[in-house]
Amino acid sequence: MRKRVAILGSTGSIGTQALEVVAANPDRFEVVALAAGGSNPRLLAEQAIAFDVPLVAVARGSAAEDVQLALYAEAQRRGYAHGDHRVPRLVVGPDAATEVARTPCDVVLNGMTGAVGLLPTLAALETGVTLALANKESLIIGGELVTGAASPGQLVPVDSEHSALAQAMRGERAGDVRKLIVTASGGPFRGRTRAELADVTPEQAMAHPTWDMGPVITINSATLVNKGLEVIEAHLLFDIGFDRIEVVVHPPSIVHSMVEFVDGATMVQASPPDMKLPIALGLAWPERVPDAAAGCDWTRPATWEFFPLDDEAFPAVSLARKAGTFGRTGPAVFNAANEVCVDAFVGGHLGFLGIVETVGAVLEEHLSDPDAARQEMTLDGVLSADTWARERATELVERR
CATH class of the missing domain: 3.40.50.720 (NAD(P)-binding Rossmann-like Domain)
Incomplete structure (x- = not known):
């Protein structure tokens, strides 16, 4: 059927x-x-x-x-x-x-x-x-x-990283998981210092080296906000603490994520960068769709490189961890402020570094509000925090 x-x-x-x-x-x-x-x-x-x-x-x-x-x-x-x-x-x-x-x-x-x-x-x-x-x-x-x-x-x-984690943990016991390793391509600016990112243009930020995505996700990948969001997503999907979720830079985007188990074994999900594979798996779950995407060509030599994340040049992941650890409406504020800042960057009203700087300012203001720490999670509360963050981010962008 x-x-x-x-x-x-x-x-x-x-x-x-x-x-x-x-x-x-x-x-x-x-x-x-x-x-x-x-x-x-x-x-x-x-x-x-x-x-x-x-x-x-x-x-x-x-x-x-x-x-x-x-x-x-x-x-x-x-x-x-x-x-x-x-x-x-x-x-x-x-x-x-x-x-x-x-x-x-x-x-x-x-x-x-x-x-x-x-x-x-x-x-x-x-x-x-x-x-x-x-x-x-x-x-x-x-x-x-x-x-x-x-x-x-x-x-x-359906995100390729979380689909990879779900596949690697199939049939495994949650108690045997030591940590999750989420891979990042590093985006178009991998290797640049923070100072070298000051004059980045929207056109440059849109030139992702691996994936063909929409404008918002592509720019989020350039700032690594997208990877920060994925860390929060991994925490929520798999109920793993933030201290057990790592990000590693893997430019070829062949390894989509990894799970390390308590005995030292690491399960890797690898395939060429093609979203049709996780999409097909999402539609057919738990079954697989034959020939949904091409597999790796093992007849050719290949090298898989991994690099540590440069938190100084790309502080978005650390900022997302802070929002996620706070919980409640912290992630909603982080996301909403970022959406406003991405639009401002594309429109020429905000510099590239200003995206995460403004998001950080809005988030800090929210986290320092005593009412935010006491607030219970409700739909109205989330929507209210989302609206406030958008308005506050807009105000800060206009000041800049």
């Missing part, structure tokens, strides 16, 4: 690759719903008609008409007049992705970017379906709200 899949963020990097996995395995998967922001109505329409999707959601109300027209145009091109293709039902608005997350299906793939993925993540978990999670921000800011809503085995990580 085919698994019914709903894809959130279908026009982004994760969503488009997920649809390629589906297209290559029509006997295993069918797409029952798509959700996107609305910035690329033509692509969304092409996806919906090509996969004969009955439900499409778009977040931006201003994009609704463009999406509807694109749907009719694409259906007409593919033979709608002859009854060969149907035009899907369209839902519009900020809650549209959450509605898609509740649609009857077997797997929800959350490939959205940013904190906006939190409510759809919670909605999917409430339905009891498998949640293939690429939207790390929703887990990080939701914390125990998300982990508490998930049944055992319901939450499947």
Whole structure:
């Protein structure tokens, strides 16, 4: 029986690759719903008609008409007049992705970017379906709200690093794990000193040496904020203390992460850098999809290099540990301030080093607030902290 899949963020990097996995395995998967922001109505329409999707959601109300027209145009091109293709039902608005997350299906793939993925993540978990999670921000800011809503085995990580950790720990006892080692490519500025990063441009930050990702994640990889978020994510997914989660720089991105066990053995998950492998595993979990991606070519000589993380040049990981150790709304503030700062950097209103500096200032202000230390985790509290952090980060950016 085919698994019914709903894809959130279908026009982004994760969503488009997920649809390629589906297209290559029509006997295993069918797409029952798509959700996107609305910035690329033509692509969304092409996806919906090509996969004969009955439900499409778009977040931006201003994009609704463009999406509807694109749907009719694409259906007409593919033979709608002859009854060969149907035009899907369209839902519009900020809650549209959450509605898609509740649609009857077997797997929800959350490939959205940013904190906006939190409510759809919670909605999917409430339905009891498998949640293939690429939207790390929703887990990080939701914390125990998300982990508490998930049944055992319901939450499947799609980030390549956490997929690697999940694979390495299959069949192992949690008590036998000594530490998790999360690998980082080092981004486009590996080896540079902090002083050499002062004049970095958005174009340079977008030139990732290994992965082809969306703009926000790519810039987060350049600052290593992304790796900081992944440390928090690993803590929440596997219930491992921050003192037992390490980051090591591995430029080839062949080893996606490692698990060291108490007897000294280290389990490594290795494959060429291709997100289709963890995406396919997330959709089919716990099964594997044959030929989802190419394996390593062992007939050619290869060297796997590992380097320690330069915390002085890239302090984002240490800052994320601080937010994660504090817990509560600390990670939400860290993430929200970063999203504002990344937008400011792309818009030319903030320097590269100013991203993490501003995030750090906002986080310190939050952690020093006695009320933050006493606050219980609630959805309203998380959303309130997210809003405050965005406003405060905006204020600090404007001052700079």
